[in-house]
Amino acid sequence: MLARLRSEHPTAAVRTGELLTNAGAEERIRLRHSLLPVLAEADLVCWDRERDLVSRGPEFDAALPFLDLIEERESDSTTRNLPA
Structure with missing residues (x-):
């Protein structure tokens, strides 16, 4: 979800349903009631419950190093699985 927000314009808001397009009911429930x-609360996202929109929060940039690391590891994993 944070990676999706990162790929959007910094001021863009995304409908929560668009964050988990292939998610099942349990994942959608976990998103709304837990994640x-x-x-x-950590100010990583701003969540407008009434309009069902999520955008970057004031502390979003604090997550960028972790998102970079995840992206890097996914890229390394994909590269290692390519045929030579």
């Missing part, structure tokens, strides 16, 4: 409240 989003925690991320909003």
